[in-house]
Amino acid sequence: MNNEKQKLSVLIITLNEEHHIKSLLEDIDFADEIIxxxxxxxxxxxxxxxxxxxxxxxxxxxxxxxxxRNFALDQAKNSWILFIDADERLTPDLKSEIVTAINSENAASAYFIYRIFMFKERQLNFSGWQTDKIFRLFNKSKCRYNEERTVHEKLIVNGPISTLKNKIIHFSYSSYEDYKSKMYNYGILKANEKFAKGIKPYFLLLFLHPLYTFLYQFIIRFGFLDGGKGVTICYLNAYSVFVRYKELRRITSSRI
Incomplete structure (x- = not known):
């Protein structure tokens, strides 16, 4: 039995995060290494x-x-990794739970963490975000990101998986233009990912998939209960899908 305290490396990927990064770095002072x-x-x-x-x-x-993310993993000195975005925050209870988890005799290889989506300063309760969870805490000796997925990354985990009880607070939506820019960039990356897989940009998908995305999130995922905020989020998520197929058509036609 190894009673040595496990050390934690916190990894953050940034690009123009001056509005978020200071608060985050002040928030993760419990880490043994921050990169x-x-x-x-x-x-x-x-x-x-x-x-x-x-x-x-x-x-x-x-x-x-x-x-x-894989580059960042290779820079970390410790086996236990916490990936966190600049617009995310940890509660004191979550920090305590993370330390307890990595020092447990029965520690999993990777942990899902649920996220609370903040629309400006207020919580968004529905619109598809109510079940949002993501791998954030894991042992890097047993995990690696799938290189075929370039956006909405997929972690390949060798070993048991568990879920933490406490949630990350996700301040993703600060303004309409900022979030629209994020959705546009996701759409471009997703288009390139689909092109690399040989997926065809069928014309009908340019309109039907964004419409389906909006209706699914607004109706089936109860976006209408978020009121005007729900309309905005569901529309911008559908917009990202539209950008994906529009860019895929452009790439495909330029390579013919």
Missing amino acids: VVDSYSTDKTVPIVESFKNVKLIQNPFIDYTSQ
Whole structure:
């Protein structure tokens, strides 16, 4: 039996996160190692990170999310990894649960963590986000991101999986234009992912898939209960799907 306290590396990927990064770095002081992998931010992100002497800053060109995450994994000294985005925050209870989990005799290889989606400063309760969970805590000796997925990364886990009880607070939506930009970028990356798999950009999907996405999230996933916020989120998620197929058609036609 090994009673040695397990050490935790917290990894953060950034690009122009000056509005979030300071609060996050102040929030994760319980980590044994903190690494920020920045893809050459043009705002104040870098000097803010450099002001934290306990944080290691590495700049690496951004290709896609999976490549950037796997690069960050390779920089960590410790086996236990907590990946967190600049717009996410940990509650005190979640921090305590993370420490307990990695030091448990029956620790899983990876842990799902649920997220609370914040629309500006208020919680979004539905619109597809009510069951949002993601791998954030895992043992890197047993896990790696699937290189075929470039956005909405998929973690390949060898071993048991568990779920933490406490949730991450996700401040993803700060403004309409900011969130629309995120959805646009996701759409572009997803188009390139589909092109690499040889998926055809059927014309009807350009309209039917975004419509289905909106109706599914707004009706089946109860987006209408979020009122105007629900309309906005469901529309922008559908917009990302539209961008995906529009870009896929452009890429495909340019390669013919």
